[in-house]
Amino acid sequence: MKKVLSVLALCVLVTGSLFAGGGQELQMEDNVPVIRIVSKDVSESNPWDKAHLDNITAGFSAYVGQEVVLEFVDMPEGAYAEKLNLMLLGGDIPDLIYFQGGDEAISKQGILEDLTPFVADSAVMQEVLMDFNKQRMANYPYLLWIAPPRARTAVVREDWFEEAGGVMPVTIDDYYDMMKTIKMNHPESAVVTDTGNTGRMDFTFDQAFGNTATWVMEDGSYVYKGVSDAQKEKLAFYAKLYSEGILDNDYITTKWDTMEDKLYTGQVGMVFGTAGIVLDIYNNKLQENQGVGLVALPPAKGVGQGYPVSSAKETRGWAISALSANKDLTFQLLEYLATDEGQFMERYGLEDIHYTMSGSDVVLTDEANNWWPRFHEVMSWDAPTPLMGPAGMKGWEFIMEYSVGDPDFPIPEELSPTWDALSNLQKEYTFKLITGEYSIDMFDEFVKEWYDLGGERITEYANSVL
């Protein structure tokens, strides 16, 4: 029996060693500093990623005047946030870490470096960071994310827009008139759809109705926009669009892919997309399927006008490990990638694959559509050859012109169950009010229920921090 037990113990030890985590990697190779980077969908086994990293390594070494080794840490397949957390739990903490959620629990333990002093001392960062980036970093100084705000721009197919008069809508009434005319011209289709909620549409209409921020001022104190007077008016407007068949009656079960499919097959004529290259993709696919392009529309003008951009915190971005032996160098890498030289590599990709040089001009190849920046997308970077088509450029211009700061704040952990319950209550009422299952007068009942369920406590907290 002792032998059997010994064999079993050996099995456990052998299998246990399979699951033992690796320790921290050495930070120096022959006195050359090593910066280890972990990111989503990026790996040294991908030839494009490897070649891009080699280019960055050469450029960065010249930038800092010393040899530096950059390494991408390979991650197993699967949900990135989950795998990253497990890797960090195992004690393997790279120098530069990309987060897409799940960072707060880690920053609370002091593992992520406060980037405030680095950013304050960097002329490059001061130039490329937008106001909303700076506000987010003031609230949560552990993540740096240089990219356009993820606001959604309204786009309408060009032929339907022209049939409806071809005049750029400005006010809410203008939007309604345009959509009503499109519906009359194409009664078999809905005009506009969204993906499971009205989150995309809200970018165009929130400000116009008076929801100028996540927390709006009413009678001298802050009120959550979901229970504001402006929200009631907005939902009444959406309910009208729904009842007249202008808003797709299946928007609640529509996902992003079915939304696109509805646009390309003529089931709807207007959607909302992330400004920039995404609008170009919509435009090109619509051209392929229907032979027409898209027209980008500005946010509606009313009480306010603009795309609200939350200042709560970055929801994704780059963090530097507080345990890194090369913190300064790692930040310099982030800085370098935001310079003109860094952006050239980041935005155009690999020479002779994604672009070629004709004299001093950059000529994009067909593969250019398959390239995406691995680190930063600086909005203010002046690309020598335009990277986007007309639809993408127009959406980009609207974002630059109409982005409006939203002085929001992160919900603390102890209030997150309450916040979750309130969000669900709002979701269900919103759907029922829009579809007419509840009359709009029920909005007042919802507001009362929202406060009773815990909204009172959250509102008190909001007024104490804003």
Place this chain on the structure above:
Amino acid sequence: MMNKRSLKRRVYRDRYLYLIFLPVLAYFLVWHYIPIWGARIAFQDVRYIGDNEWAGLKHFKLLFSSPVFFRVFMNTITISSMKIFFFFPLPIILAFLLNEVRSQNFRKGVQSMIYLPHFLSWVVIAGIFISLLQSPDGAVNKVLAFFGMETIPFMTSTSHIRWVFVVSEIWRSIGWDSILYIAAINNISLELYDAATVDGATRLQQAMKITLPSILPTIITVFILNLGFFMNAGFDQVFNMMNDAVINHVDIIDTYVYRIGLGKGNFSLGTAAGLFKGVIGLFLILSTDRLSRKVTGEGVW
């Protein structure tokens, strides 16, 4: 001493069988027993660097502190109960029906067809059901409209969505779950049926008096073991089929924990929820086993 020697002799005699059994033992040790020790993080704050800190019942308090936790808990129980009550008998009935089919080719064809959905992920199945049940343009609603009936917004109706879960679960799992019963039926001695036929028993009488009692221990064992998973109302299914219109009627413990805990890297909260569900499952298994022994004389062990 006699017993020890006898045990040693038996182990030595069957040493190759024990050797073959080792990988199975290692599997259960590594994946099912060692993780039990990991469940202690439900009572700890996980530290990425250094030792975890004792947190007592903090994560359980966070789990239960939501003003809607009771509703989430009741949704879990309701959806699980509906699945057990309406789904559990169906694979047994299907196994009975397949047993009556005389054509081997037809039987094999049907079996292959009904096993297939088990291999589809819930992402795909959700897409199929959403498309079929759309209102008014889904195939099901078009059939209803063709017969002059009112269309039903299945996916957004709070009174229908739980039934969509039950039906989609049946569609996916009825074939796969029937395998065990078909195997149990195939093990029944044919002599029993021959004797019953000589005595003049009808097919129905044979099914009720021979087949059903013969597979009753299997049915009871499967039922009791299923109760161990009672609090798992089906995360993948619910997560992929839920929408804003019905969220408060279908939000279960797993989806709730995913939103407020796991999505934010709070593994302790997820473990606390898993432990809570596990304790309820264990209680259900033990109590049902005891009840079953008293009533039918059959149990799991």
